[in-house]
Amino acid sequence: MIRVGVAGAAGRMGMATCAAVEAAPDLELRGRADPALGVALEAILPDCDVLVDFTQPDAALANARAATAAGVHVVIGTTGFDAAALEGLAGANVFVAPNFAIGAVLMMRFASEAARHMAAAEIIELHHDGKLDAPSGTAARTAALMAAASGGEAPPIHSVRLPGLVAHQEVILGDLGQTLTIRHDSMDRSSFMPGLLLAIRRVGSLPRTPTVGLEALLFED
Numbered sequence: 001m002i003r004v005g006v007a008g009a010a011g012r013m014g015m016a017t018c019a020a021v022e023a024a025p026d027l028e029l030r031g032r033a034d035p036a037l038g039v040a041l042e043a044i045l046p047d048c049d050v051l052v053d054f055t056q057p058d059a060a061l062a063n064a065r066a067a068t069a070a071g072v073h074v075v076i077g078t079t080g081f082d083a084a085a086l087e088g089l090a091g092a093n094v095f096v097a098p099n100f101a102i103g104a105v106l107m108m109r110f111a112s113e114a115a116r117h118m119a120a121a122e123i124i125e126l127h128h129d130g131k132l133d134a135p136s137g138t139a140a141r142t143a144a145l146m147a148a149a150s151g152g153e154a155p156p157i158h159s160v161r162l163p164g165l166v167a168h169q170e171v172i173l174g175d176l177g178q179t180l181t182i183r184h185d186s187m188d189r190s191s192f193m194p195g196l197l198l199a200i201r202r203v204g205s206l207p208r209t210p211t212v213g214l215e216a217l218l219f220e221d
């Protein structure tokens, strides 16, 4: 059994995570930390093997520092903070992904491949109006991967925030007389759970830390 704690447990993603962990036969939910619940992270760490963080951009790094210092592996889903600051954290492993939806990871991979062959691209990301950061972590990472693949400029990103949306992204590539659109939609937060549970199961045995992106767990290369 892997003992799991959740930081941000009262939030939208935190609640979905707690339910998914409770439903998994090989995982045990051991703590829910959130100021909204009156439970501090330090109170749950001694009882956990893995901490999942779905909090806020200004909290994720301090939480990761506290967890690794306590020897607890960390899976971070929070976006909008500088992941480079995770380098050098010692004591346990860190895994961070801007998007745990497997379809979104495939979208990023296909967009990177397409960027090698088409002249230009733009990214439109659309999210619910409660999202704090813009552009989304997924859009920023897609743009970086496309720039690396094409050897050119990162594509511009357009951000839409509206009630009714969950998490959506379109990559539109253009070239002489043609366009190609690659689109991914998360219909609800259950879309993030299979990828998240995979990360919880694998974070303890990562070959390098921090590891960034679900693609590192899905693809050989």
Ligand SMILES: NC(=O)c1ccc[n+]([C@@H]2O[C@H](COP(=O)([O-])OP(=O)(O)OC[C@H]3O[C@@H](n4cnc5c(N)ncnc54)[C@H](O)[C@@H]3O)[C@@H](O)[C@H]2O)c1
Pocket: 007, 008, 009, 010, 011, 012, 013, 014, 033, 034, 035, 036, 041, 054, 055, 056, 057, 059, 063, 076, 077, 078, 079, 080, 097, 098, 099, 100, 101, 131, 132, 192
């Ligand atoms: N990686 C992914 O696949 C993915 C998917 C969806 C959302 N996200 C990201 O996850 C994060 C959370 O999103 P949400 O919609 O659940 O937000 P939310 O506002 O619903 O929940 C955040 C929760 O964190 C709590 N919190 C704040 N500071 C804390 C701290 N120091 N310790 C513990 N808890 C703390 C808040 O009280 C709140 O309950 C955002 O950064 C969002 O962009 C990532």
